[in-house]
Amino acid sequence: MSSEPIVYLVGAGPGDPELLTVKARRLLGEADVVVYDRLVSDDIMALIPPGTARINVGKQPNSHPCPQREINALLVNLAKDGKRRVVRLKGGDPLTFGRGSEEMLALAAHDIRCEVVPGITAASGCAAALGIPLTHRGLATGVRYLTGHCREDAELELDWRGLADPDTSLVVYMGKANIGGIADRIINHGLDPATPVAAVCNGTTAAERTVFSTLGDVARATEAAGFEGPVLFIIGRVVNVAGAFRREFGEPDAPEPVRKARLG
Numbered sequence: 025m026s027s028e029p030i031v032y033l034v035g036a037g038p039g040d041p042e043l044l045t046v047k048a049r050r051l052l053g054e055a056d057v058v059v060y061d062r063l064v065s066d067d068i069m070a071l072i073p074p075g076t077a078r079i080n081v082g083k084q085p086n087s088h089p090c091p092q093r094e095i096n097a098l099l100v101n102l103a104k105d106g107k108r109r110v111v112r113l114k115g116g117d118p119l120t121f122g123r124g125s126e127e128m129l130a131l132a133a134h135d136i137r138c139e140v141v142p143g144i145t146a147a148s149g150c151a152a153a154l155g156i157p158l159t160h161r162g163l164a165t166g167v168r169y170l171t172g173h174c175r176e177d178a179e180l181e182l183d184w185r186g187l188a189d190p191d192t193s194l195v196v197y198m199g200k201a202n203i204g205g206i207a208d209r210i211i212n213h214g215l216d217p218a219t220p221v222a223a224v225c226n227g228t229t230a231a232e233r234t235v236f237s238t239l240g241d242v243a244r245a246t247e248a249a250g251f252e253g254p255v256l257f258i259i260g261r262v263v264n265v266a267g268a269f270r271r272e273f274g275e276p277d278a279p280e281p282v283r284k285a286r287l288g
Contacts, residue, residue, distance in 0.1 A: 029103040031110040031131055033118040035143015038153075039065040039229040043144050051141065052076075055111040057102055059095070061122075063115025063254055065229055092123055096130035103136045115254075116146040121171060121197045145169075147195040150227030150256050154234060155266040163261040164193040172199020172206060172257070180206065188215040193260035200255040204243030210259075211239060220263035225251040236263065 032051050037043040052058065052072050060069065062082025072078065081090040081098065090098075102110045118124030118140055131138040147169055151158050158167040170182060180202065187194060188210050199206060203223075211217050217240030225233045231253065237245035239259060246255065 027108060028137060029106070029108050029110070030137040030139060031099050031103055031112060031127075032139050032141055033112045033114065033124045033127060034141040035117040035122075036060075036064045036068050036113050036115050037144040038116060038146045038149030038227050039068070040149075040153075041065070041067045041071060043149060043228060044068065044071075045141065045143065047141050048143065051109070051111050052113075054109055056107045056109050058111045058113050059099065059102070060113040061115055064113050065115075067229070068113075092126060096127055099127055099131060100134045100136060103131070104134070114143070116149075117143045120145045120147075120169065146197065146227060146254075146256050147258075150224045151195070151258055153228050153232075154222060154224065154258075156222060156258055157262050157265055158193045158195070158258075160262050160265060163191075163265070165191050167193040167195065169195045169197065172196045172202050180209075182209075184209045184213045188213040190215060190219070190261065193258065193262050196257040196259065198254070199257055200246065200251065203246060203257060207239050207242055215239060217241075219259060220261060222258045222263045222266065223249070223251070224256045224258070225249070226253040227256055236267070 034048045034051055035045075036048065049071065055072070055076055057077040057079065058072055059079045059081055062080075079098070081095050099110060099112060112118070112124075112127060114122040114124060116122060124140065128138050128140065147167075148158065159165065168187065170187070173180070196203065196206060217238060219239040221237050221239055221242045223235045223237065223242060223246045233249065233251060235245050235249045242257065
């Protein structure tokens with residue numbers, strides 16, 4: 025086994041520890057230190073051996089006690105100080121809205137070995153768990169992931185016209201604070217306000233809560249739900265498939281379709 029320090033950028037998936045990859049699970053048991061984000065669930069943190077050093081660098085909305093440049097420097101310093109196996113643990117996939125690419129480049133600039141261990145994205149994990157296909161024949165021919173906030177709370181400048189395509193599913197990360205404005209902009213560019221939306225809080229975990237709504241009402245519905253935790257928004261006609269799927273199996277909480285849609 026090589027004694028050269030290596031930093032692993034590991035995806036923790038959307039929260040359910042059983043959705044970790046086999047490699048991610050092994051590395052948690054072999055790490056000298058785990059540097060983790062706030063989106064990593066408690067159940068996954070419990071898999072780390074008791075004697076392993078842990079460093080919390082999690083960011084809260086509007087509160088970044090450990091700026092990204094300091095996280096980059098921390099990873100570099102840990103490797104240079106003799107930590108042979110450093111695990112940088114991120115929710116979802118490290119290269120999907122995880123800023124893992126910035127850390128990867130910082131490590132490369134210091135000639136430190138780095139390996140990316142993919143994780144199930146929040147988008148695919150939460151959608152699949154709800155029975156929502158992000159693409160479906162006759163409903164969505166593509167899917168787009170978008171951020172719901174910008175650095176330093178700058179105004180979102182997105183391709184609003186392109187996002188208003190009814191044949192594309194949209195997944196909004198980190199959008200709880202701005203979902204009303206996002207919905208308004210997309211509606212103003214032509215997407216039907218009756219378009220179905222699922223808002224998922226703490227997806228795939230025991231604390232998961234979901235609200236089914238419409239694009240025109242999602243901001244009110246999300247606020248009324250009083251979600252505590254990360255919220256993912258899935259927008260598009262594919263959301264209705266979840267209702268059809270759940271009713272087929274007699275689930276009591278199956279949502280009614282918010283709009284009729286052809287399911288095939």
